[in-house]
Amino acid sequence: MSDRAQPAVRGGTAAAVLLVVALSLVVTTLSLLQSLVVPVLDRIAEQLDVSPSAAGWVLTANLLAATVLTPVLGRLGDLKGERPVILGILGTVAAGTVLAITTESLPLLLLARVLQGASYGLFPLSISVLRRELPERRLGVAMSVVSSTLGVGGVAGLVATGLLAGDDADYRRPFWIGLAITVVAFGLCLRLLPRRSATSSGGVDWLGAAVLGLGLSLLLLFVSQGNSWGWSSPAALGCLAGSVAVLSAWMVQQRRSAEPLIRPAMLADRRTIIPNVVGLLAGVAMFASFLAVLQYVQSPPEVTGYGFGASVLVATVVYLLPGGVVGIVLAPFAGSVVTRFGGLPTLVVGWTFGLAGFALLTWVRSEPWAVIGAGLLTQVAVTITYAALPSLIVQAVHEDETGVANAVNSIARSVGQALGSALTVTLIAAHLDPGSGLPRNIAFTLVGAIGIGVSVAILAAALLGLAGDRRATRSRQQDPTGEVEEATAGAGEWSTVSGVR
Incomplete structure (x- = not known):
């Protein structure tokens, strides 16, 4: 039986499309602000006259704030309604971005990044809105489109930095794009987000x-x-x-x-464990690919014997942007595939592409086409993953837990992204050439090998989930009274219809 409330969007397809556009821009705010500082950490250290390790806290402070705030914001959305919480987050993020643009102090920049960390709550709340407001036939594609902006927005942030902060320009300039998108998202949400009562009762x-x-x-x-x-x-x-x-x-x-705050039984349910593990591993893969490609293509071949000597702008536009564009085009199709065939089979297909992408990065990266192909294939895998994960989560939990369940998945992805960054940086730092101070070629082979291992692990997790579904189906067939299903609810299978437990 479905536990969904009656959808409230009025105006048919046009209203639904506008809502999806608004929430896609909301989620773009998160992914854009997350990634746009990655290429300019050295610039931040130089322009604020601090050490590189101190500048690294610009990333760390943002992630720390996200881990603390995301589950609380997801729960508040379930309790108070998504509209006021989303508007409050966007206002906080706008204030943090203004501070990031105007400050010349590292402590105040870190405060700005803490305020921006509230943006991580936007994704689970957006999925909650979609689940409540859209009919079943539109939900899968809508969640896929909104979710895909997590990966696409990350690429957009890197490209924006390449365009606005090249040639030793001020590192603050890319934040203007983040501020503009945040303000537009706020205006759209103020106009388009329906006012609905909360889905849950109780407190935080x-x-x-x-x-x-x-x-x-x-x-x-x-x-x-x-x-x-x-x-x-x-x-x-x-x-x-x-x-x-x-x-x-x-x-x-x-x-x-x-x-x-989070039901322990929900965390122990196979149907939420697998999406959370996959989210963590996909975060590792995404940032390992981003950082390895950026470092590799910018390396001067006359010094290192590899690389293409690309500028930040060329590195992002030529080598990363194609994957972002393909992600935008692929998202609606991926959502339709998830709705028709289920999230787990879609993950298997997606990470076959991811495996091929990391194989190219590991063994065939001496040619530009191979690096472009590696970035494109891994971005396709990430896009498909982000299309499948919300559907799997929504199918595993009741409507009044949608926000907090997707918040847990967001945390898993954030930890994975931090882990992917740390592993990549550690491997590169461990294989520096003493003469040039640049990484040896073997470092990128090792990063690619990690990506291959992560791809295999995601494929294994998806296949284990499919095997569990078959066992649950056999149990129900052997016990048509439903007693086995009731006794083993935590090990049940995903429904092929979004929102049904």
Whole structure:
């Protein structure tokens, strides 16, 4: 039986399209602001007169804020309604972006990035809006289009930086694009987001949110700062051990809470475990591909013996933008495939492309066409993944948990992106040539091998999910009374219809 409320969008196809456009721009705000600082970290260090490791906190502060805020914002959307929470987030992000543009201080820039970290809550809330407001026949494609902007917006952020911050220009210039998109998104949401009552009752488990935020922050500190601190340093190992202890205590606290922030049973359900694992691994793959391609194509061949000596602009427009364009075109088709065949078979197809992309990056990268192809294929895999994950999550949880369930998946992707960045940076730093100070070619082979391993792991997870579906189907066929299904609800199969448990 469906647990969805009656869709409220009026005006037929035109109204639905406008809503999807508005939410796509909302999610673009998140992915754009996340990625546009990646190519200019060295510029930030130079222009603010700080060390490269200090400038690295511009990324870390944003991710830390995201891990703390995302589950709370997802829960608030379920409790208060998505419209006021989305508008509040966009206002906060706009204020943070103005601060990033105007400040000349690293501490204030970090504060700006913390405010921008609230944007990570926009994706799960957007999926909640779609689930509530669109009919079944439109939901799969709509979620795919909105979700695809996570990957496409990331490429757009890199391209925007290449266009506006080339030739040693001010690193602040790309933030103007982020501000413009945020303001436009706010205006569209103010006009188009329907006013609806909340889907859930109760309150926010603030203690659980604080403990979860602390545990995830310690984990992200280990992942993002381990290379600069030293992976075996007391600070890094202390963060890792502290994260394990705090997150374990959080699980105990959630089991005892009358109104947990996240139901432990939901976290233990195979139907949410697999999308969260895939989200984490896809985050690793996406940032490993981005960073490896950018570093490789900008390397001067006369010094390193590899690379193409590309500028930041050429690196982003020629080598990354094709994948972003293909992602935009592919998203509606991917949503239709997910709706017809299911998320897990779609993941298998997607990461066959991803495996081929990383194989090109590992063994055939000496030619420009091969690097372009690698970036395109991995972007296709990420686009397909982002099309499938919301559908899998929506099918696994009740409507009143849509926001917080997708928030958990967003956190998994964020941790994966941080891990992908850390692994890539660590491998490159471990294989620097003493004479030139640039990475040896073997570093990119190792990054490609990690991508191959991640692709295989995602394929294995999807196939395990399909095997679990077959077992659940056989159980129901053997027990038509439904008693087995009721007793093993946490191991049930995904429905092929979005929103049905």
